[in-house]
Amino acid sequence: MARLNATHDPALRSWVESANAPGAEFPIQNLPLGVFRRRGEAAARARGGVAIGDRILDLAAAVGAGLFAGGAAEEAARAAAGPALNPLMAMGNAAASALRARVSALLAAGAPERARVEPLLVPMAEAEMLPPAAIGAFTDFLTSTYHTERGGRRTRPDSPLPPNFKHLPVAYNSRASSVRVSGEAVRRPNGQRQRPDGTVHFGPCEALDFELELGLFVGPGNPLGEPVHMDFAPDHMFGYCLLNDWSARDIQRWESHPLGPFLSKSFATSISPWVVTGEALEPFRAPAFPRAAGDPEPLPYLRSEADRREGLMDIRMEAFLLTPRMRERGEAPARVTATRFANMYWTFAQMLTHHMSNGCNLRPGDLLGSGTASGPTDESRACMAELTEAGTQPLALPNGETRRWLEDGDEVIFRARAERDGFVPIGFGECRGRIAPAPAWPRGRDDV
Amino acid sequence: MARLNATHDPALRSWVESANAPGAEFPIQNLPLGVFRRRGEAAARARGGVAIGDRILDLAAAVGAGLFAGGAAEEAARAAAGPALNPLMAMGNAAASALRARVSALLAAGAPERARVEPLLVPMAEAEMLPPAAIGAFTDFLTSTYHTERGGRRTRPDSPLPPNFKHLPVAYNSRASSVRVSGEAVRRPNGQRQRPDGTVHFGPCEALDFELELGLFVGPGNPLGEPVHMDFAPDHMFGYCLLNDWSARDIQRWESHPLGPFLSKSFATSISPWVVTGEALEPFRAPAFPRAAGDPEPLPYLRSEADRREGLMDIRMEAFLLTPRMRERGEAPARVTATRFANMYWTFAQMLTHHMSNGCNLRPGDLLGSGTASGPTDESRACMAELTEAGTQPLALPNGETRRWLEDGDEVIFRARAERDGFVPIGFGECRGRIAPAPAWPRGRDDV
Numbered sequence: 077m078a079r080l081n082a083t084h085d086p087a088l089r090s091w092v093e094s095a096n097a098p099g100a101e102f103p104i105q106n107l108p109l110g111v112f113r114r115r116g117e118a119a120a121r122a123r124g125g126v127a128i129g130d131r132i133l134d135l136a137a138a139v140g141a142g143l144f145a146g147g148a149a150e151e152a153a154r155a156a157a158g159p160a161l162n163p164l165m166a167m168g169n170a171a172a173s174a175l176r177a178r179v180s181a182l183l184a185a186g187a188p189e190r191a192r193v194e195p196l197l198v199p200m201a202e203a204e205m206l207p208p209a210a211i212g213a214f215t216d217f218l219t220s221t222y223h224t225e226r227g228g229r230r231t232r233p234d235s236p237l238p239p240n241f242k243h244l245p246v247a248y249n250s251r252a253s254s255v256r257v258s259g260e261a262v263r264r265p266n267g268q269r270q271r272p273d274g275t276v277h278f279g280p281c282e283a284l285d286f287e288l289e290l291g292l293f294v295g296p297g298n299p300l301g302e303p304v305h306m307d308f309a310p311d312h313m314f315g316y317c318l319l320n321d322w323s324a325r326d327i328q329r330w331e332s333h334p335l336g337p338f339l340s341k342s343f344a345t346s347i348s349p350w351v352v353t354g355e356a357l358e359p360f361r362a363p364a365f366p367r368a369a370g371d372p373e374p375l376p377y378l379r380s381e382a383d384r385r386e387g388l389m390d391i392r393m394e395a396f397l398l399t400p401r402m403r404e405r406g407e408a409p410a411r412v413t414a415t416r417f418a419n420m421y422w423t424f425a426q427m428l429t430h431h432m433s434n435g436c437n438l439r440p441g442d443l444l445g446s447g448t449a450s451g452p453t454d455e456s457r458a459c460m461a462e463l464t465e466a467g468t469q470p471l472a473l474p475n476g477e478t479r480r481w482l483e484d485g486d487e488v489i490f491r492a493r494a495e496r497d498g499f500v501p502i503g504f505g506e507c508r509g510r511i512a513p514a515p516a517w518p519r520g521r522d523d524v
Numbered sequence: 525m526a527r528l529n530a531t532h533d534p535a536l537r538s539w540v541e542s543a544n545a546p547g548a549e550f551p552i553q554n555l556p557l558g559v560f561r562r563r564g565e566a567a568a569r570a571r572g573g574v575a576i577g578d579r580i581l582d583l584a585a586a587v588g589a590g591l592f593a594g595g596a597a598e599e600a601a602r603a604a605a606g607p608a609l610n611p612l613m614a615m616g617n618a619a620a621s622a623l624r625a626r627v628s629a630l631l632a633a634g635a636p637e638r639a640r641v642e643p644l645l646v647p648m649a650e651a652e653m654l655p656p657a658a659i660g661a662f663t664d665f666l667t668s669t670y671h672t673e674r675g676g677r678r679t680r681p682d683s684p685l686p687p688n689f690k691h692l693p694v695a696y697n698s699r700a701s702s703v704r705v706s707g708e709a710v711r712r713p714n715g716q717r718q719r720p721d722g723t724v725h726f727g728p729c730e731a732l733d734f735e736l737e738l739g740l741f742v743g744p745g746n747p748l749g750e751p752v753h754m755d756f757a758p759d760h761m762f763g764y765c766l767l768n769d770w771s772a773r774d775i776q777r778w779e780s781h782p783l784g785p786f787l788s789k790s791f792a793t794s795i796s797p798w799v800v801t802g803e804a805l806e807p808f809r810a811p812a813f814p815r816a817a818g819d820p821e822p823l824p825y826l827r828s829e830a831d832r833r834e835g836l837m838d839i840r841m842e843a844f845l846l847t848p849r850m851r852e853r854g855e856a857p858a859r860v861t862a863t864r865f866a867n868m869y870w871t872f873a874q875m876l877t878h879h880m881s882n883g884c885n886l887r888p889g890d891l892l893g894s895g896t897a898s899g900p901t902d903e904s905r906a907c908m909a910e911l912t913e914a915g916t917q918p919l920a921l922p923n924g925e926t927r928r929w930l931e932d933g934d935e936v937i938f939r940a941r942a943e944r945d946g947f948v949p950i951g952f953g954e955c956r957g958r959i960a961p962a963p964a965w966p967r968g969r970d971d972v
Binding site: 212213215218238239240243244245246248249250251252253254256263265266267268270276277278300301302303304305306307308324327330331332333334335336337338339340342343372375376377380421430431433434435436437438439442511515517518519520521522 | 785823
């Protein structure tokens, strides 16, 4: 782990006391980036910030106050001070690293700049988080063998994994326009599906699901026609968020053959607002998923020694369900999933390299979803389709309620934490979304 | 055809003489919109223009010269004068119609403004065409029964059409970042595929194909969560172009199960630079594809009387192939496809309504591809996979050459024309792309 530096020092503490609390998601070792505004401010005031404890360091204000006097850190802070982080993402990881080093110094206990920085902190409770980037494209992968096999067993019991699964990271283009930040309601989609009797209907989705994933924001990216060698894929990996790939299973089943999921996914995708940088996650790197006897060796273009050694990350990921009844009664959300990112058969470097391998150009702020991060155990099933065996076995919640699929008013909450002995754990914040009822079908020209 | 007006009058002629030539693609009845700059001008000079004969009316210059004095036409011209037509697309079709009426008046034979307008015409030969819009999303459909059945017969001889085909317009999200305007070279992609012996390889595509489609640019679009009734879908249909959905068939075959085509399509898509507006195409409206006995009635959300009566358009579409040998010898390109847009089982209004039916938000400048517009006859096969039965029956070209798939140096050229007795035919201009060799695989960190 040669890329550790002073910002990772577990002894480091911040003068922002809430950052030092045990279990704090945003200690000084994290410093994720996001875009926010104070509640009530005009949309045009959206600007970049860094999370520290329960505060946000306002980067626009910090630049204005001259706290990044010159050099790479100031250039990076300026790029992150606007209404989207794309300009910073475009600069590459050295820029983000310079910014991180300077912010760490400003926020560290004993920092001489404390008196100048303290007025620039915005309480998270007074802020509204916005999408961290203008997302030009969203690509979703399918990379957990456990998730794929549980799904495949129902339809292809003899060979639940598709033949290509262990040769390439399977993916599809999903919809960028409907990616929304945590907290925005998710409207149940209307859609077309085939009932078991063969009849085809249109109406509100009857099998609404979540998918617990990690998202990757792309850094500089590549020009059209110019693939990138896997050795350099990490240079294009800016940072990570939680991602809920909401899925309408009934619509998906009917529409997906032969061209893949479309409307079953494009009605909404939720992401957590804080982007945890690759540098913040350096202490938590983990080996690639172990290949079993008989598993094909990845083709050379998807292979690198460094990636095999540390291509994954030790991140625990959890999903909670908060039903309307729990909300009314003041009950805590029920944890329905506890899994680990290290369950993924492919690494993000492999996903990114494969994505660019045909010359397809990726751009700063493009978003890649890891695929549902299910693991081998029952508690690590990371979507309702797995938890309920496609709606056939209701999930029992601790308060006596059951669920086959998500119901209106249900709220799904994701959390994640990178952990390793000897390091301060860092969190991702929340990715939440509450299901709103499907819209009534709009009126036509002749409807009264 | 209540929506015909003075701009469609077949007797109308322009003082730009080249627009009046028999067979001219851009007569005064057409007036398509595009974005251009003079060759050699800086990128920032990109601006909107209207094609007339072999000239482009510079909209930025025309606005500056006060030729749209006030009102809706001036507002629309300003929205179209910048480096992308998205602002005009966002305004809706009434704005485009006001602009069309005024431009038609300015360019009509006898126009008193001729002396002021003439200096603002740029010869097409001196212009470089740029993408007409910033394309936020590109969705590709599969709507010709003929194309789908020819493909399906190889893999599913008993039921070549997927079960959902006649119930919904099948589609997938494709890649917007790699859409390029006519004339840009198309690099053969590298990719992964499975050989008949079961082994898996990575290298230059061995089955490169074109697909002849029509593209639709979306107008205002809809907010997330708010579907649009089919009656109002035409309000969101701005205009049309030719679209070549380049396809790597070997990569496609291997990667597409279970999530659909991905890298086999995302390496490049070519579009013609001129956007022919819906209003220009009003005279050429045609009934929806006739349903046969046994075909399901479209579900109510995909049905409107107006669409059944005139949801398609009479557009002839052609594909030509220009090989390196033809180029060397000065031979004309060989026509390989002659088909009609009226072959499509679904209309663009149905595609758009379906796309929005789950609440997915479409935005101005989003692009929809019609799917390969193949017809029932041999000459109307609109891709190489059909023309050569998946590469097994070489296509014989008039000069004695043969092709199973596209070779390096081959250039594919699309043309299209809307025609109807009693009206002046209008053209789409060209959509061209020449195949460049696959890039060598880039070097890694340790490669010398």
